[in-house]
Amino acid sequence: IKVMGSYCPSCWYPCFPTDLVTPVKSFLNILDSLGIRCPVKECDEEILHGKYGQHISSHKEKKDRELYSHINKGGRPRQHLLSLTRRAQKHRLRELKRQVRAFAEKEEGGDIKAVCMTLFLLALRAKNEHKQADELEAIMQGRGSGLHPAVCLAIRVNTFLSCSQYHKMYRTVKAVTGRQIFQPLHALRTAEKALLPGYHPFEWKPPLKNVSTNTEVGIIDGLSGLPL
Incomplete structure (x- = not known):
């Protein structure tokens, strides 16, 4: 037929x-x-x-x-996509980006990141690069191989490393392993703020006599729970 x-x-x-x-x-x-x-x-x-x-x-x-494929009529030879600047990459992929955005808005509620990451995972698995795909999938699901920022902060404090020494170790480990096992300094600073008194609001139940109900206390603002 x-x-x-x-x-x-x-x-x-x-x-x-x-x-x-x-x-x-x-x-x-x-x-x-x-x-x-x-x-x-x-x-x-x-x-x-x-x-x-x-x-x-x-x-x-x-x-x-x-x-x-692009027809290059004279001029410079066409560069590989990964060797281009971010602006040039955006320019070359503008048509594909438009198609992905249209698909994401129609099928996935506008989640462009999920569509692109899924395409990347499928491309890796098609080339039998399952280890890299598994690591990426773990990072996407929040269970990556990297250490938690609070754990990295504890390591830095307990080993008496300065910020510059920790940053040097962070860069070396990342360059040697190709993975971000330790977290950057800004992540450690965020974790440190969350661990300091006064970051999380709280309320005494029942209220304590002669103690301020103000939750903005601790060493950040120096109030230390004194009545205002």
Whole structure:
């Protein structure tokens, strides 16, 4: 039916695929083993009938890639995407970005990040880079291999490291392992603020006699719970 159209191959009477019975498996095996010469220009390869559709699809994909690729008429040679500046990357990917945004708004409630990360994960797994994909997936789900900022702060304090010494260690570990195991200094500062008195609001229940109800207390503002 796919080859002949919506007609019976015997009497040429109009029909639908559901009107015909699938041939026996032995006949299909013989049919799939027949050799067919590829009609695409400059290919002229002989392929089996069973793999004809796959072969033609590969030609179509190659043609689509050639149509999509940028035609560089003179000037500088085209640079690889990763070697470009952020502005140039945005300019080159503007059409793809528009399509991803449209898909995200239509299918995923506007979550562009989730769509892009999923595409990246699928690309990694397609290249059998499952370890990197697993690590990225763990980071996306909040269970990455890196240490918590509060743990890094405890390490820095207990080992008597200055900020510059810790930063040097952070950069070295990141460069050697290729992963961010320790957290940057700004994350440690945020964790330190959260651990200091007066960061989290609280209220005594029942209220304490002769003690201020003001929650902005602690060493940050120096009030130390004194009545105002």
